[in-house]
Amino acid sequence: MTYCVGILLDQGVVLASDSRTNAGIDRVSTFRKMFTFERPGERFFTLLTAGNLSLTQGVVSLIGEWLESEDPEKDLYAAHSMFNAARIVGRALRTIHKTDAGYLQQHDVDFSASFVLAGQVRGGRLRLFQIYDAGNFIEAMGDTIYFQIGEVKYGKPILDRIVRHDTSLKDAAKCALISFDSTMRSNVSVGPPIDLMIYRRDTLQRAFTIRLEEDDPYWQELREGWGDAIHNAFENVGHDPGWEL
Amino acid sequence: MTYCVGILLDQGVVLASDSRTNAGIDRVSTFRKMFTFERPGERFFTLLTAGNLSLTQGVVSLIGEWLESEDPEKDLYAAHSMFNAARIVGRALRTIHKTDAGYLQQHDVDFSASFVLAGQVRGGRLRLFQIYDAGNFIEAMGDTIYFQIGEVKYGKPILDRIVRHDTSLKDAAKCALISFDSTMRSNVSVGPPIDLMIYRRDTLQRAFTIRLEEDDPYWQELREGWGDAIHNAFENVGHDPGWEL
Numbered sequence: 001m002t003y004c005v006g007i008l009l010d011q012g013v014v015l016a017s018d019s020r021t022n023a024g025i026d027r028v029s030t031f032r033k034m035f036t037f038e039r040p041g042e043r044f045f046t047l048l049t050a051g052n053l054s055l056t057q058g059v060v061s062l063i064g065e066w067l068e069s070e071d072p073e074k075d076l077y078a079a080h081s082m083f084n085a086a087r088i089v090g091r092a093l094r095t096i097h098k099t100d101a102g103y104l105q106q107h108d109v110d111f112s113a114s115f116v117l118a119g120q121v122r123g124g125r126l127r128l129f130q131i132y133d134a135g136n137f138i139e140a141m142g143d144t145i146y147f148q149i150g151e152v153k154y155g156k157p158i159l160d161r162i163v164r165h166d167t168s169l170k171d172a173a174k175c176a177l178i179s180f181d182s183t184m185r186s187n188v189s190v191g192p193p194i195d196l197m198i199y200r201r202d203t204l205q206r207a208f209t210i211r212l213e214e215d216d217p218y219w220q221e222l223r224e225g226w227g228d229a230i231h232n233a234f235e236n237v238g239h240d241p242g243w244e245l
Numbered sequence: 246m247t248y249c250v251g252i253l254l255d256q257g258v259v260l261a262s263d264s265r266t267n268a269g270i271d272r273v274s275t276f277r278k279m280f281t282f283e284r285p286g287e288r289f290f291t292l293l294t295a296g297n298l299s300l301t302q303g304v305v306s307l308i309g310e311w312l313e314s315e316d317p318e319k320d321l322y323a324a325h326s327m328f329n330a331a332r333i334v335g336r337a338l339r340t341i342h343k344t345d346a347g348y349l350q351q352h353d354v355d356f357s358a359s360f361v362l363a364g365q366v367r368g369g370r371l372r373l374f375q376i377y378d379a380g381n382f383i384e385a386m387g388d389t390i391y392f393q394i395g396e397v398k399y400g401k402p403i404l405d406r407i408v409r410h411d412t413s414l415k416d417a418a419k420c421a422l423i424s425f426d427s428t429m430r431s432n433v434s435v436g437p438p439i440d441l442m443i444y445r446r447d448t449l450q451r452a453f454t455i456r457l458e459e460d461d462p463y464w465q466e467l468r469e470g471w472g473d474a475i476h477n478a479f480e481n482v483g484h485d486p487g488w489e490l
Contacts, residue, residue, distance in 0.1 A: 153398030157427040233474035
């Protein structure tokens with residue numbers, strides 16, 4: 001399984017992904033699920049991936065092969081806009097689908113892959129997209145400021161409670177990490193290291209990336225501190241309802 | 246959708262269920278999903294239901310019809326043990342399945358229903374079961390002290406963090422209600438009123454039941470208090486990691 005989240009904020013975007021993949025409990029591996037394509041000062045894209053690893057790797061490879069083709073329908077470095085860029089990801093997914101889906105079906109393997117794409121092209125807005133199995137996509141706007149892919153539910157409540165469009169980048173990153181902690185406690189197939197990236201709006205280059213290993217001191221402090229804080233909060237919330245048991 | 250949870254504790258058992266059902270967004274109704282069968286001093290059972298409403302209602306009706314038959318394979322009031330009782334629920338589900346599953350399939354409706362059964366028969370232990378679609382079941386034991394059915398994921402992290410076998414009944418009830426709050430915030434198809442029941446071990450009769458409407462003062466205090474507590478906890482957890490953004 002996988003868990004990835006992208007959060008669009010006034011100040012920029014926060015992206016995080018786990019790196020565990022599994023194909024049965026005896027085939028657990030570590031793979032990066034965050035991929036950045038950038039031309040500093042001109043354009044910046046980061047793609048998060050979830051789903052069948054052969055498919056997502058295929059999509060990332062194809063997007064890589066299309067770079068420098070100078071075809072704005074295929075080349076992220078030639079795309080005119082973020083809308084264009086999201087279509088390129090969808091097109092890569094459909095291309096892989098056309099080649100592989102039939103064979104996968106014969107082996108009862110779902111064709112399942114989804115993506116979060118964040119980025120900005122010079123002269124355009126910072127935008128965040130979620131791209132589905134079928135290559136279609138939606139964009140974060142209004143009250144919807146984050147997208148999750150993979151094992152999304154355990155980590156959703158804390159995002160719903162905390163992040164708003166005016167949350168700071170550091171706070172949103174902290175919230176994303178707590179969301180990962182909640183997910184990892186309830187689903188062993190999501191696991192460290194966690195890749196975290198922060199992009200500051202209009203800079204057109206990545207601001208900050210870190211790979212948090214299991215024993216990272218900040219990550220450990222956050223996990224333990226959050227567990228303790230939840231226990232304290234639980235102790236203190238609500239008066240005795242006076243129920244006669 | 247539905248959310249139900251049953252928690253088995255040293256002191257007894259806590260059971261809670263929402264009461265929203267929907268068949269498309271324009272057909273949202275309120276139905277009780279908690280059913281108690283008891284002979285005070287002799288036996289006590291509570292059943293929580295999730296899944297296709299016609300199926301779960303059919304199962305509850307059939308269990309009702311089988312009462313007083315004095316057949317220990319069908320009559321909860323004649324069951325020799327909780328194991329026996331769980332088999333009766335499974336048998337009712339299989340009976341409905343035999344009658345209805347084919348027709349449902351013709352209309353592309355999933356045969357999906359699941360149950361949580363808690364109870365105690367005089368001379369036996371208090372036990373908690375989860376009964377699946379196929380009528381088979383598992384029992385809470387060891388570290389597994391709670392079962393959820395329906396929309397289970399959003400409300401799982403708080404249960405994983407808080408409840409232990411020696412948690413008090415009141416604290417477990419509070420935790421169950423917070424688990425409902427997290428679920429209802431992330432999924433609009435789970436909704437109040439919430440039915441809550443607390444059974445004290447070896448009493449062989451229900452200890453406490455309450456139906457918490459949306460405007461119940463304790464429920465409101467808990468929901469607001471918990472939201473505030475999470476915000477405070479979030480503010481205070483973790484030092485500044487010193488990342489250069």
